[in-house]
Amino acid sequence: MQYCVDAVVYLVDAYDKERFAESKKELDALLSDESLSDVPFLILGNKIDIPYAASEDELRFHLGLSNFTTGKGQVNLSESNVRPLEVFMCSIVRKMGYGDGFKWVSQYIK
Numbered sequence: 001m002q003y004c005v006d007a008v009v010y011l012v013d014a015y016d017k018e019r020f021a022e023s024k025k026e027l028d029a030l031l032s033d034e035s036l037s038d039v040p041f042l043i044l045g046n047k048i049d050i051p052y053a054a055s056e057d058e059l060r061f062h063l064g065l066s067n068f069t070t071g072k073g074q075v076n077l078s079e080s081n082v083r084p085l086e087v088f089m090c091s092i093v094r095k096m097g098y099g100d101g102f103k104w105v106s107q108y109i110k
């Protein structure tokens with residue numbers, strides 16, 4: 001079957017720190033999937049309404065993304081070989097945070 005992926009939105013529970021290793025493993029598998037090699041990745045860290053949820057830096061660290069995020073806002077990557085990837089923290093129940101993430105990723109969807 002042929003299909004076309006415009007973007008990957010990867011939702012991580014930022015409160016479930018015990019499962020960060022599992023989240024990293026799944027994410028790494030997607031990131032190394034050749035058919036997704038130029039597909040933008042939006043990583044959402046959910047449940048930041050819970051006080052003990054991981055911070056953005058912590059999540060980035062545990063997912064091994066500290067050196068791989070490409071910058072928020074308008075960043076033109078068309079001249080580079082770099083795949084757009086960013087982390088946005090959110091709370092689905094509070095309806096906050098993910099809007100910025102989807103806005104960010106939309107600039108890379110042709």
Ligand SMILES: Nc1nc2c(ncn2[C@@H]2O[C@H](COP(=O)(O)OP(=O)(O)OP(=O)(O)O)[C@@H](O)[C@H]2O)c(=O)[nH]1
Binds near residue numbers: 046047050090091094
């Ligand atoms: N506090 C809080 N709870 C949330 C949020 N988003 C989802 N939940 C709650 O989390 C509970 C479990 O949902 P998820 O964590 O999405 O569970 P899941 O990913 O389907 O299951 P697992 O793969 O086992 O983690 C539900 O009761 C949701 O209402 C959020 O932003 N904040």
